[in-house]
Amino acid sequence: MNPLISTVDFNERPFIAIWEVTQACDLACVHCRASAQPDRHPMELSTEEGKDLIDQIAALKVPVFVLTGGDPIKRPDLFELIDYARSVEVRVSLTPSATPLLTREVVVRLKTAGLARLAVSMDGASAETHDAFRGMSGSFARTLDAVRWANEIGLPVQINTTFSRRNIAEIDDLVALMDSLKITLWSVFFLVPTGRGKLNDLLNAEEFEQVFATIYDLSKKANFDIKTTEAQHYRRFILQQGVAERKAGSAPKLHPDKAADAIGRAPRGLNDGKGFVFISHTGEVFPSGFLPLSGGNIRLQELAVIYRDSPLFQGLRDTSRLEGKCGACEFKEVCGGSRARAYSLTGNPNAEEPCCVYVPKGFVPPLQAARAATLHVLRRA
Template identity: 50%
Template sequence: MSFDYNENPFIVIWEVTRACALKCLHCRAEAQHLRDPRELSFFEGKNLIDQIYEMGNPLLVLTGGDPLMREDLYDLIDYAVKKGVRVSMTPSATPRVTKKAMEKAKSAGLSRWAFSLDGPNREIHDHFRGTKGSFDLTMKAIRHLQDLNMPIQINTVVSHYNVEELKDMAELMEQLGTVLWSVFFLVPTGRASTMEPISKEKHEEVLHWLAELKETSTYDIKTTEAPHFRRVLMQRELLKAKSDRVRTKRKDILGRAPKGVNDGNGFVFISHIGDVFPSGFLPIHCGNIRNELLSTIYRENPVFKQLRDPDQFKGKCGICEYRQLCGGSRARAYAVTGDYLQEEPYCIYIPKQARKKKETQMQL
């Protein structure tokens, strides 16, 4: 089946609310304790789900804040599932995450719960989440999922706080029976705007380590805001002379993107009040679903069009032979340089064209 990201996204993220009880250091939403009265209503939510379904029925992820802060959450899930939409959710690990809540979500047809775990112990995770007891609540919630035989996805944000603990995290993924470890690489936006990402050299080291782990782990591994992971996988495949393209060993339960997804390119984010962005980490406002169809914004907005055209990228990303496959994190480029078309600031790779130019200059 052919996917054209110029027409439809592979994944849609809907921030159903910005309310959340946690105080995560890196929160891109800068979550608040109370729900915003401007949130999309249940009727507007159903209309949005209809629009999403009409756009090739992409994967829908309900996020926040904490989605469980919405009383109509299960009704929204039920409505989406009955239309045939695949729905996943990323709730916060708070006392709201009870076994009863999980049973209710499972009955409504939720495909997967995804929990954030940013350290293999209480000290690291609770510090990063800004809330004492978060680690214990998360582990308790995961045990509930295990009891209900629901697929477990774990999201981990890589930062200076935990980069040296990733091997322990990988072992924990095995112990928990995780089906997908989604590894996020920090984008300095929102509350994380004062946080420094790990170095570009460390990025490369972690990406190669993840590629090695992917070959033997019982769970699948994907990255968020690290599209250069695809470049790393490609390089390793070429070195092994097994293939001229990236292949994944195992198929994820919800299905994985047939080609690389990046900010605005196969990916779209809708905020709690209906604002549309290329991703939650790339705060470039492109419209609002209260005034315009989601399909029109995604297909016709100039920002989205630029993001789907790697030939418009600047610096080394614009001349990189991997720009169609990778493209660099557009969100991180924007956060660091103020220009979403600039080169990925945390990629160590030097494109062939740049290397040849340097060699020519040295010979002159």
């Protein structure tokens, strides 16, 4: 376990930093927050600018650093950047796309360069569903190949799955598939309608709870860890389940062979801009890849200055600014709701989480017509 986990002050430094090294990608995923396209942007951060960013990550002692895209493999200096990160003791995870560019040779080179974890996406339990999600035939098979190749060389593997209306019917089959693979972590994403992500694909609040229940049950018996992204209220769900189980005298026992997560897990309370920072391919600094509000650009300011002093980031870390149910919720310090989803549906990053069924004790919902913008998510069958 990473010893830095318990020492992270979210006001001082992020727990997770993600650098979108490029938006270039040969896939056309239906939920892509970046609306990626095949060609690299001429204003991408250069190799030297990338190394300077890595130096800043090292100075901040950020426990989790992820290179994402687009498809990071589209950058010819990718291996150089990973090797440089290793030289300054920054542990790197990578989220490549499952295209013909992702070969066994590339996976081996990634590990040789110093990659700490390979994260690949699996958005369906079948090739038909996954490939439709990704917009490329053969992506499902390539993902399984990548997992196998990483297993063969001892490179830890993470699977990312985004749940939406397009694949929710396959959740049980996806759980079975995860259980059959040798992975360290299953990272369960919940759709934020931004980029190519469509509002009609968003699960409603009751369906969120159903997914929570499924992955919580799996977490008690799986030999890998499970985390959620843009479902901060899963923490509330876990706390509620723990209370119920203790009252019933049936506290769960973890799987005795659960894989150790060497990268580390965030303490409770992490949220968009609160322990989390996203650096775009052109250096813009966002609270999340799903929350398109910039706090500054690393070409003009140090990352630490933007993260600590930007009014945007400071405001997102201030839970007294939360509105609606989130503002009144007794779980707001450990949850806080998805600020990205709130912004996507209302234009207000401090609005209440639109996909949460929980009503705080004593909370009386406002009657303003403005809340109608999110009611379809709460009530849709």
